[in-house]
Amino acid sequence: MTTPASTPTLRPAQGDASDLAARFPGVVSPDTRPGFSGFTIPADKLVEVATIIRDELGYDLLSSVTGVDYLPENKMEVVYHAYKTTGGPALVFKVQVPRDNPVVASMTPIWKGAEFQEREAWDLLGIKFTGHPDLRRILMWEGFEGHPLRKDWKEAFYEEDAKPFKSRWPDGKHVLAEARNPFSDNLRFPSGFDPEKMTFADPEEALYRSLKKYTFEDADGIQADHIIVNLGPQHPSTHGVFRSAVILDGETVVSLKPVMGYLHRNHDKIGERNTFLQIIPYTDRLDYFCSMTNNHGYVLAVEKLMGIQVAERAEYIRVIMDEITRIQNHLIFFGMLLNDLGAMYTPALYAFEERELILDIFEAAAGSRMMCNYYRFGGVVRDVPAEALQKLRDLVFDRLPGKIDEMERLLTENDVLVSRLKGVGYLSAEDAINTSMTGPMLRASGVPYDIRRADPYSIYDRFDFKVACRPDGDLYARYMVRVDEVRESIKILQQALKQIPEGPTMSVKPQYQVRVPAGEAYGRIESPKGELGYYVISNGKPNPWRYHIRASSFINLTALEMMCKGEKIADFVAILGAIDIVLGELDR
Amino acid sequence: MDFWSNPVKFLDDWLTGVFSGWGMAADAARVLTAFVGILVLITLVMVLDIFLVWLERKIVSRFQDRIGPNRVGPFGLIQPFADIIKLIIKENIYPVGVDKAVFNLAPVLMMMSVLLLWAVLPLTSFLGLDLNVGVLYVIGVGALGTVAIIMAGWSSNNKYALLGSFRQVAVMISYEIPMVAALLIPTIFAGSMGINSIVAAQDTWYIVLAPLAFLLFLVSATAELGRAPFDLTEAESELIAGHHIEYSGMKFGLFYASELLHAFTFGGFIAAFFFGGWRGPWVEAYPALGLFYFIVKATIAYWLFGWIKYTFPRIRIDKMLDLNWKFLVPFAFVLVPFLALMHALLRETSFYALGMFLANIALGWATIEILRRRAHGERAKVEGAVEMHG
Numbered sequence: 014m015t016t017p018a019s020t021p022t023l024r025p026a027q028g029d030a031s032d033l034a035a036r037f038p039g040v041v042s043p044d045t046r047p048g049f050s051g052f053t054i055p056a057d058k059l060v061e062v063a064t065i066i067r068d069e070l071g072y073d074l075l076s077s078v079t080g081v082d083y084l085p086e087n088k089m090e091v092v093y094h095a096y097k098t099t100g101g102p103a104l105v106f107k108v109q110v111p112r113d114n115p116v117v118a119s120m121t122p123i124w125k126g127a128e129f130q131e132r133e134a135w136d137l138l139g140i141k142f143t144g145h146p147d148l149r150r151i152l153m154w155e156g157f158e159g160h161p162l163r164k165d166w167k168e169a170f171y172e173e174d175a176k177p178f179k180s181r182w183p184d185g186k187h188v189l190a191e192a193r194n195p196f197s198d199n200l201r202f203p204s205g206f207d208p209e210k211m212t213f214a215d216p217e218e219a220l221y222r223s224l225k226k227y228t229f230e231d232a233d234g235i236q237a238d239h240i241i242v243n244l245g246p247q248h249p250s251t252h253g254v255f256r257s258a259v260i261l262d263g264e265t266v267v268s269l270k271p272v273m274g275y276l277h278r279n280h281d282k283i284g285e286r287n288t289f290l291q292i293i294p295y296t297d298r299l300d301y302f303c304s305m306t307n308n309h310g311y312v313l314a315v316e317k318l319m320g321i322q323v324a325e326r327a328e329y330i331r332v333i334m335d336e337i338t339r340i341q342n343h344l345i346f347f348g349m350l351l352n353d354l355g356a357m358y359t360p361a362l363y364a365f366e367e368r369e370l371i372l373d374i375f376e377a378a379a380g381s382r383m384m385c386n387y388y389r390f391g392g393v394v395r396d397v398p399a400e401a402l403q404k405l406r407d408l409v410f411d412r413l414p415g416k417i418d419e420m421e422r423l424l425t426e427n428d429v430l431v432s433r434l435k436g437v438g439y440l441s442a443e444d445a446i447n448t449s450m451t452g453p454m455l456r457a458s459g460v461p462y463d464i465r466r467a468d469p470y471s472i473y474d475r476f477d478f479k480v481a482c483r484p485d486g487d488l489y490a491r492y493m494v495r496v497d498e499v500r501e502s503i504k505i506l507q508q509a510l511k512q513i514p515e516g517p518t519m520s521v522k523p524q525y526q527v528r529v530p531a532g533e534a535y536g537r538i539e540s541p542k543g544e545l546g547y548y549v550i551s552n553g554k555p556n557p558w559r560y561h562i563r564a565s566s567f568i569n570l571t572a573l574e575m576m577c578k579g580e581k582i583a584d585f586v587a588i589l590g591a592i593d594i595v596l597g598e599l600d601r
Numbered sequence: 602m603d604f605w606s607n608p609v610k611f612l613d614d615w616l617t618g619v620f621s622g623w624g625m626a627a628d629a630a631r632v633l634t635a636f637v638g639i640l641v642l643i644t645l646v647m648v649l650d651i652f653l654v655w656l657e658r659k660i661v662s663r664f665q666d667r668i669g670p671n672r673v674g675p676f677g678l679i680q681p682f683a684d685i686i687k688l689i690i691k692e693n694i695y696p697v698g699v700d701k702a703v704f705n706l707a708p709v710l711m712m713m714s715v716l717l718l719w720a721v722l723p724l725t726s727f728l729g730l731d732l733n734v735g736v737l738y739v740i741g742v743g744a745l746g747t748v749a750i751i752m753a754g755w756s757s758n759n760k761y762a763l764l765g766s767f768r769q770v771a772v773m774i775s776y777e778i779p780m781v782a783a784l785l786i787p788t789i790f791a792g793s794m795g796i797n798s799i800v801a802a803q804d805t806w807y808i809v810l811a812p813l814a815f816l817l818f819l820v821s822a823t824a825e826l827g828r829a830p831f832d833l834t835e836a837e838s839e840l841i842a843g844h845h846i847e848y849s850g851m852k853f854g855l856f857y858a859s860e861l862l863h864a865f866t867f868g869g870f871i872a873a874f875f876f877g878g879w880r881g882p883w884v885e886a887y888p889a890l891g892l893f894y895f896i897v898k899a900t901i902a903y904w905l906f907g908w909i910k911y912t913f914p915r916i917r918i919d920k921m922l923d924l925n926w927k928f929l930v931p932f933a934f935v936l937v938p939f940l941a942l943m944h945a946l947l948r949e950t951s952f953y954a955l956g957m958f959l960a961n962i963a964l965g966w967a968t969i970e971i972l973r974r975r976a977h978g979e980r981a982k983v984e985g986a987v988e989m990h991g
Contacts, residue, residue: 242760250838264764264918353838355829355915362665429830429914582764583839583917 032070033104037062044107048318048532048551051092051105059108060118063093067123071097072104073446074462075124077535077546077563078131080138082112084164089115089140092548094535094563098446098460100467103535110140119145126449126571133567137162137281147223152274152600155219161279168282175556176287224260224268239267242582246275250353250586253596257573257585264581269574273567276600284560289315289390289527289551292560296547297384299562300598302342305334305375306540307598308388313470314536314547315390318529324520327392328472329513334378334387335471335538336502336509337405340413341371342541343495346593347420350492353590354433360424367416370408377401390527392519402510409506417499425496434489438576438588441486448572451565452543453498454592457491459484464539471538475512476505488584491591526555542566542593562601566594607727608889613638646719646862653861653903654681660904664911684854691850698758699847707753708848708855714746715859718866723797725879725891731797736784739796739870740777743825746863747773750827750834750844753856757847765843768918769827769834775925776824776831782933783818786811787874789941796870800878808875810957811940813965815875817933819905822867824921827860828906830913831921838915868902869895876902932968939964 033052034041040058044051054062066072072095081090089112094103108117119142120127131142132151139160142148150157159166172178221241231237245256254275260268280299284292296311297304309331316323323331345368348361372382378397379385387393397405424430440450445458455462461482465473481497483490529551537546543565550559569592577585613634620630655670655678662669670677695701721738723729732738747769754766788794790810791802808815824831835843845856872878876898879891916924940960947956 240760242764249841261764263767351914355832355836355838356913357829357837357911359665359911362667366666427914429916432920433914433917581917581919583836583915586839 033062033066033106036065041106044105048530050533051107053107053109056108056110056117059120060123062106063120063123066095066104066106070104071099074098074451075120075126075449076103076451076537076544077548077561078120078127078134079548079559079561079563080115080134080140080162081550081559082138082162082164084112087112089138091117091134091140092533093120094546094548096468098455098462098467100462102468105535115140116143117141118143119148121145124449125444125447126568129568129571130563136160137279139163147270149219149223150274152277152279154274155217162281168279174286175554176291220258220270220272224258224270244585245272250590252349252590252594253599255589255594255596255599257589259577259582259585261582264583266577266580266582266585269577269585271570271573273570273596274600276596278601280562280601281560285557288555289529289557290525292557293388294384294386297386298597299564299601300540300542300545300566300595301383302345302595303338303541304383304385305338305387306538306545308385309335309471310536310538310540310545311547311549312388312390312536313538314534314549315527315529317534317536318532318549318551319390319527320530321391322520323471324392324517325514326396326516327518327520329509330378330393330397330518331388331471332473332476332509333397333405333506333513334375334385334393336506337371337374337409339502339541340499340506341368342593343499344368346495346541347424347492349593350587350590351424351430353586354430360420363420367413370404370412374401374405374408377404389519389523391521392517394518394523396518402513405506406510409503409510413503414500417496417503421496425493431489433584433587434492435487437488437580437584438491438591439486440572440576444572444575445486448575449568450543450572451569452539452541453481453491453494454543454569454572456480456482457494458486464537464544468537470536473505476508478502478505488587488591529553529557537563540565542595542598543569562598564598564601566592566596566599567601570594570599609638609727642719643716646716647858649865650858650862651681651685652678653865654684654858656900656903657861657907660907661911664908685851688851688854693852694847694849696758696847700756700758703752703756704847705852707749707756708845708852708859710752711746711749712855712859712862714742714749715863715866717742717745718863718870721796722866722869723800723873723878724869724895726797726801726884726888728892729797731795734794735796735799736788736794739784740781743780744773744777746859753848754844757844759847761840761842762844762846765834765836765840765846768836769844771918771922772824772827772831772833775922776821776929779817779925779929779933780821780825782930782937783814783821784874785937786814786940789937790944796873797878800873800880803877803880805954806875806877809954810944811875811961812958813936813961814940815871817929817936818871818874820929822871823906823909824925826864826867826906828864829910830916832910832915833918833921836915864906865899865903868906869899871902871905872898928972936964 034043037058041052041054041062044053074096075093076096077092077094079092081092083090088109091108091110093106095106096103110117115138117140119131121131121142122144128145128147129151131145132148134140135142135145135148136150136153137160149155153161161168224241239260239262242259242261243256244259245251246254248256251257256272256275258270258272259266280295283295287295292311293308296307299307344364345361348364351360352358374397375385376382378401379387379394440454440458442459445455446460450458451462459482461480463480464470465478466480478501479497481494481501483494483497531551531553533548533550535546535548537544544563545565546563548559548561548563549557552558573589573592576588580588616634616637617627617630620633621627625633658680659669659677670680673679673683695704718739720730721732721735723731750769751766754762754769757763787799787807790807791799793799793802827834833843835845840846845853848856872895878898879895881890881894884891884894940957943957943960947953950956
């Protein structure tokens with residue numbers, strides 16, 4: 014494990030969050046709504062205050078940007094969560110704008126990492142960000158009418174605002190929504206749009222315009238263009254239906270724009286329709302390799318709102334599940350990265366062998382291998398069987414360390430691998446922080462920022478482990494960070510398995526309808542892919558008022574263009590693979 | 602004449618006799634017999650190809666810790682036939698903007714370029730044309746496959762296909778040079794370009810006399826075949842399928858089959874040039890036994906290609922060209938005169954084989970040592986620079 018001797022990018026924390034109101038008297042005011050925290054900033058002072066927050070208070074990592082639609086108050090709110098890369102809690106600041114004309118200054122000049130999140134807020138909530146370089150729809154299609162996360166937007170087959178739908182059992186009998194709500198009746202299209210004729214303007218035009226084109230004349234005076242290649246949505250190396258519009262100069266990438274949303278299902282809206290408990294199985298489907306950690310982030314947020322403690326044994330089980338999730342995720346990562354590099358499936362299948370053993374543990378504990386739905390508010394749904402725990406002990410103490418060594422012997426020093434990874438896709442520490450990179454991507458750029466250490470949750474403060482960090486910022490560093498992380502995870506698991514106490518796995522009585530007091534909470538964990546954050550607002554009803562996911566797969570793509578420029582098309586595939594995206598989480 | 606000493610000649614004479622007996626002119630009978638012979642050979646080769654599909658899938662599954670095809674027939678042997686039926690009954694798709702004539706011709710030409718190689722492949726002492734420019738013929742026909750790839754890439758009206766064929770051109774131009782150099786060495790040793798003569802001259806296998814030439818040929822043949830780690834034209838994870846991305850059904854099948862057959866054919870050439878081809882115990886007494894030895898050796902070489910393919914990540918195009926122009930080509934230019942000189946000096950001595958082998962080891966060691974020194978120097982330079990900046 015190498016930790017850089019000096020990390021010049023880390024600005025010393027010169028101020029504290031509490032200074033903010035004192036520094037701007039009369040401008041910045043604390044959010045006094047019960048259950049809410051942070052500061053409210055007037056829209057016209059946002060850029061000024063945000064610059065101070067980044068440069069003088071030292072909150073250099075903008076983690077989450079999201080909008081909230083307060084329909085009853087006729088207001089739109091944009092919520093920012095900023096962190097220090099040296100660790101510590103968040104600085105939350107908010108801007109409120111009128112709902113009929115929501116215009117907010119873009120944060121992209123200060124934090125480039127806001128780019129995609131602001132596009133998402135524009136797309137789903139209709140908040141305009143002035144000064145944003147490329148404010149287009151990001152998850153919905155270009156011809157889409159309306160902004161679906163607004164509270165007054167109603168989807169096709171809309172019945173009621175919140176589940177459980179009473180209307181489905183009018184006579185005590187089940188009626189299909191489709192039967193009562195024919196398809197064409199409640200579907201709206203943009204004005205002048207005929208779905209039969211597809212008469213709207215070329216939706217891709219804005220995308221291609223956003224690519225930086227280079228037209229030049231060659232020596233004979235012939236006009237020449239670079240070629241645009243659309244990598245995806247059907248492409249073996251985009252890990253699903255991800256697409257990149259790329260401009261190529263021969264084999265070299267000149268310009269690139271990621272296009273996403275092919276798997277978009279508006280997870281946020283589904284969450285707002287569901288009850289708090291009903292959301293848990295939906296979180297499994299985000300990053301479908303890591304359903305355990307997805308559960309964890311969500312229950313963490315709701316537990317914060319509810320103010321309940323987690324049962325001691327359940328905390329250990331959670332840490333154990335999180336860490337074996339991390340191991341199996343990184344194993345898939347190694348296999349898939351090698352696939353992207355052209356070693357078709359041989360390393361991947363060896364990695365899957367170990368992963369299957371881990372999935373056996375999941376199956377024994379949760380009943381499902383991938384969609385675990387295992388965590389509950391206050392604990393986990395049921396105890397891990399003793400045999401599964403014993404199997405896990407054998408795996409963690411005897412098998413996995415040797416297997417990781419074996420994998421490293423095969424891969425780490427491989428000449429072709431090293432030549433493909435070393436010095437490719439460089440991202441400096443400054444850029445990584447500025448583009449809101451988290452997880453292994455950030456740590457591979459030499460920033461030792463791991464939420465398990467920087468802002469500990471659950472019981473991670475009890476374990477002895479190192480934060481994997483490599484200073485090089487290239488693909489090889491990203492590969493090595495994951496190798497180190499697997500080893501550290503094994504270390505945590507060994508400690509947790511020795512310390513795990515007996516006892517109940519739930520601190521509260523399990524119930525179908527949990528009572529969540531009004532307020533907001535941001536629960537974030539170090540998921541295998543980066544920071545996974547859940548921003549939940551409750552208004553005391555059975556359903557959340559706002560449910561937002563800060564997906565690391567999504568935000569880590571911000572720097573994709575930066576990393577790919579000037580690299581070969583073969584490297585693009587490897588760079589994308591090293592970000593480790595999962596489309597379920599990316600498109601939500 | 603004894604049938605077993607040269608069955609092909611025997612059948613040839615017999616068939617010509619039959620045709621002549623029907624009142625055919627002697628020349629016409631000879632041409633017709635030749636056609637029948639070609640037909641039989643191609644049929645047998647294509648049947649072999651079908652089993653290569655099975656073999657390939659079994660090899661890869663073993664490398665990947667799986668079982669491979671095992672449902673259709675014993676050990677899944679009938680699986681390739683099921684695949685072929687599926688390919689044949691598939692719809693014939695022409696994407697928009699395809700140049701139909703070229704598009705259709707490309708897979709045929711691709712298969713042809715491989716089958717033409719079998720004309721000079723010395724299956725046994727009596728089978729396989731001992732063309733006096735055999736080695737040149739191999740190189741020339743090899744380039745024909747490249748033309749087919751360019752045709753496929755260009756006519757498909759697809760950017761991936763085009764990128765794939767661009768890469769193929771770069772690879773072909775580069776890797777033919779070390780390949781020609783590697784083939785020059787057996788030519789010099791045997792004093793002939795006829796491949797059967799080269800086999801006949803191998804009293805000592807050339808792998809002993811010129812292991813470095815073998816390695817050179819192996820690398821450049823892998824590149825020429827477009828197999829991993831040099832599968833840049835197909836580059837599944839980057840260009841999806843490269844030149845044959847738009848092909849479906851049996852047209853794709855032809856590309857796939859010709860790739861496997863091409864690899865096997867080159868396995869055959871490795872056997873012929875460096876492993877004594879059809880030579881083996883008792884082959885003088887029973888020449889037909891040579892076919893068995895040849896197939897075994899070719900299959901082992903084929904397995905070697907598979908081993909390389911399924912264990913290596915892909916090399917990037919610029920690194921691949923670097924490897925060729927900065928290492929393989931200069932190395933080949935040293936190797937050819939060096940081995941020719943050693944051959945001339947040691948040919949008459951009693952320690953010919955040992956001397957040649959040691960000479961190869963010495964040259965290989967010197968090369969590695971030079972590379973190592975250079976790399977250390979580079980590294981010191983880079984790390985020194987880093988330290989100065991740091």
